Amino acid sequence: MERWLAETGISADDLFVFLDLDGATALRLAIARLMASGEPVRTELRLTGKRTHHVIASLSLRSADSGSRTILLQFADITQLKDELEDLAIRESRWNHALVSSASGVWDQRSTGDYYYSDTWRRIRGMEPEDPIPPTTEAWLESVHPHDRDHVVHCIERQNAGDPDYLTFQYRERHRDGHYIWIECRGACIETDSEGRALRITGTDTDVTARKAQEEWQEGLSRRLRLALDISRIGVFETDFDSGTSVWDDAMRRIFEADSQDDIRIGEFWESKLHPDDRERVLAHVSGRIEARETFTDDYRIIAKDGSVRYIRANSLPYVDHDGRLKMIGVNWDVTEDRRLREELEQQKALAEARNVELERTRLAAEQSALHDYLTGLPNRRFLESEIDAWRAAPELDRNGIAVLHIDLDRFKQINDTLGHSAGDAMLKHAAQTLRDNIRPGDFAARIGGDEFVLLVEFDGSCDPLADIASRIIEAMRQPISFNGHECRFGASIGIAYSSDRLADPRQLLQNADIALYNAKNLGRNRFEFYKPSSRSTLVDAHRLSDELLRGLERDEIIPFYQLQFDARTREIAGAECLARWRHPVHGILGPDRFLAVAEDCGALAQIDRIILEKSLQDVARWNALGLHLPKISVNVSARRLNDPDLALGLSKLDIKPGTVSFELLESVFLDRQDEVVRANLATLRRLAIGIEIDDFGTGHASIVGLLNLKPGTLKIDRQLIEHLPESQEQRVLVMSIIQIARSLKIKVVAEGVETEEHARILKRLGCDVLQGYGLARPTDFSETTRRLQAQRKSAQTG
Structure with a gap:
């Protein structure tokens, strides 16, 4: 005790001086418990002398014959142990932070049945910390992708056996959300029994799903590039001017008929294939572009083994690589067939130009067809809209006002439903012809869909001509029509809106004519009605229906x-x-x-x-x-x-x-x-x-x-x-x-x-x-x- 105090530089009399506040309080409490119970007491203290010491203080009572009692205080120095524990904690924290940062989940399995799985290991699989782990290997294998199970079992067996080739393997495992993730498992047997059987296996699991997806994307890209090169029959080369060699792929060798085992030397094989009439020009062009380090394109001819001439196109890029070596990479492809096709196309050019007139005529006919109803031959809604746009686009023309007649066939649906669509089509064709027969030159008639038609007519300020047109149409529509032995009767209701203002909006007139048509139908059909401002009451009805609908949604x-x-x-x-x-x-x-x-x-x-x-x-x-x-x-x-x-x-x-x-x-x-x-x-x-x-x-x-x-x-x-x-x-x-x-x-x-x-x-x-x-x-x-x-x-x- 005296030697230890001397080493620490602490005086026994001044022991309390070298204790911090917590230590002094702990020592006094220990003395008080000792005096109260008489039983030995132990407590941990920190003493600061020449350097800080951690000790275990043991206190006990000794009684003398005279009846007096003495406190026996013994110290056990645990400074080294504390330092080692602190170092161990730091190292454990360091490795734990490293594992967390790497997003790797730690697992530890013992033959005794003790298992450890870190929070990261669970999080990778979408598990909460309290979620149970499958109790057996067989149960866990149910979450492994069916195609990977045999592979996983084999890898685990080899890993347990200490096979270095199986320290790392990959497989797919089902995430808690239902999809599969890729796991990279790294593990090793770190403890075996006397017969070499694994007693403890530990390792990490890392989610490599994103990496696998990237690898698959890159592999798919490589496959597409290879396929594109194969299909296009483009040859790829790379030339190293320092070594005097050029590396050619198979397509390049096929184009130039080079044997697969031949080394391609600069100044030899490729130059020998050039057409004599092109050699000087091509070599000078290539040399100049290499010296200028410029990307370039060239077209030239080569002589094939059978003596025929082939046409080649090349794109090349000279560059200096990372170690300062001058190189050039490029592609070549045989355009002989393209040249032949181009010549044929040029021969066909005159014929194509001759046909252009016919094609233009066909195009105009197609446009005409697109603007007309296929059944009745009348202009369709698209044509009507273009006519309206043309009217609005030219208000400065010398013209009168405009009137719109919206015509809807009465009883058409009954004919269509009872006699079939063929009968309905016949009625529509008859209605279209009736309109043609009863409108004036310059008037415009269109079928806008179903059994609805629209007339655009010039309005000269008098309603009488409009009424005459409507009356003639209604009267003609009333006449019976024979179809396959049946006498068909239908009629027409017409709504009319007009304006003498040359700046009138025909689209608004269309809406007004539609309202007038609604009134004509409500008043008994087979009649015409002019639009009146009071007809706007239909809008009130629509508003009322809107309110009812909103209440209906609430109910x-x-x-x-x-x-x-x-x-x-x-x-x-x-x-x-x-x-x-x-x-x-x-x-x-x-x-x-x-x-x-x-x-x-x-x-x-x-x-x-x-x-x-x-x-x-x-x-x-x-x-x-x-x-x-x-x-x-x-x-x-x-x-x-x-x-x-x-x-x-x-x-x-x-x-x-x-x-x-x-x-x-x-x-x-x-x-x-x-x-x-x-x-x-x-x-x-x-x-x-x-x-x-x-x-x-x-x-x-x-x-x-x-x-x-x-x-x-x-x-x-x-x-x-x-x-x-x-x-x-x-x-x-x-x-x-x-x-x-x-x-x-x-x-x-x-x-x-x-x-x-x-x-x-x-x-x-x-x-x-x-x-x-x-x-x-x-x-x-x-x-x-x-x-x-x-x-x-x-x-x-x-x-």
Whole structure:
């Protein structure tokens, strides 16, 4: 004790002086406990003398014969032990921080059954610290990718055996979220028994998924580059001027007919292949570009072994590499065939120019066709709009005012439904001819769709000529028409709007004529009405309907109806389109034609889309609970909803099973015009495995490039292209072309408007995938759709 005090420079009398505050307090407390209990007491102290010492102080009582008691204080110096523990803690902290920074998870396995897995090891797999570890190797192997299990078992066996070739191996393991990640396992046996069996295995696991993806991308890029070089038959070379050698790939050797084992020396083989007439020019050109260190292109000829002349094109880049060596890299390709084709093209140039006149005539005919209705030959809506634009663009012309007559055929739908589309087509052709016969030279007649027509006529300030035209048309339309032995009768209602102002807006007049037509129909049809400002009462009605619709949304009156879709080959139910219906408290079930236009005007269309999607998902869940399987549902998506920046957030909250839901987008709205929000939402749909379908395909003007950019899963051919399939060879060719384009792009095709068995038979023959239409199933509510699904299940069970 005295020697130790001397070494530390601490006096026994001044022991408390060399204790810090905590140490002094601890020593006094130890003395107090000793005096109180009489039992020996131990405590740890820190003494500061010549240097700091950590000691264990042991206190005990000694009694003398006189009855007095003495405190015996013994010190055990643990300074070295404390230093070693502190160093150990620092090293452990250092390695722990290094492992955490490297994102490597540590594992330690002992033959005794003790296991350790770090938080990083768990985090890599999406596990929480409290999540249980699979109890056996067999149970853990269930999470390993099936293709990797045998490999993993073999690697673990070799790793346990101490095989240095298996200290590191890679495999795929299922993440807690369900996807697979790549793991790089590094491990080694660090303790064995007397017979060499592994007692302790330790190591790290690292998530290398991103690295594997990058490697796969680079490998794919390399494959594409190799394929591109092979297909293009381009030869690649690299020349080292310091060594006097050039390295050629196989394609380069094929072009110049060099043996695979020949060394290519500068100034020898390549120069010998040059055509004599090109040699001097080419060598001078190459030398000058190398000296200037400039990228250059050259065209020259070589002599083949059979004596023929081949034409070569070369792109070359001289450069100095990192160690100062002058080199040149480049590509050569044989353009002999290109030259021959160019000569042939030049020979065909005169013929092509001669044909240009015919092509231009054909183009003009095609444009004319695009501006006219294929059935009636009248100008179509597009032509009408161009005529209106031309009128507005030239207000300075010497002309009178303008009048618009909006004509709608009465009882046309009944003829179409009872006698078929052929009869309807005959009525439309008759109506078009009636218009031609009853308008004046200079007037403009157009069919704008269905059974609607528009006349643009010059207005000279008097309504009488307009009334005469309308009366003649109505009277002519009333006359009976014979079709296949049937006497068909229909009529016409006409709305008229006019303006004597040369600066009048024809589009506004179109709207006014539409309002007048509405009044004519309400007043009994087969009549004409002029637009009056009071006719604007229809707008009041529309506003009233808008208010009712908003209240209906608040009262949950919007419900889904389902139009089933069928496999074109098996006729099994392949899915259903979810359609919006309004359960009106007064008028009953209303179709979309009664409220969707109003919904769009008041900004409720996106809300209706969302409601239909959510309710449809609930119905699908109810069918699943009943053991009924509906493979897929498709819902319509408005432009406003697809432009909603909160769409992704809303969809992420819904329980949408991948591959069971598709969004239908209108071709004319979404294929060619996409802003950033739309593109982001389309990306969200793909991420959530929600399919993208193009609705009404064939009626818009989208480009194939737009279709490729959108990459939909399905095209829905519009019913207008299906309607006349049985009797129209042109439409069959058009539909077949659409199907072939879709197949080439791996896009499924759904045909709408299948109303007859003949439609279904033709579409199946043309290769259509899915059929939809009134001929197969009309839209029905949840209960009726449930009965259809039950019937299919029963049929499948009995079959």
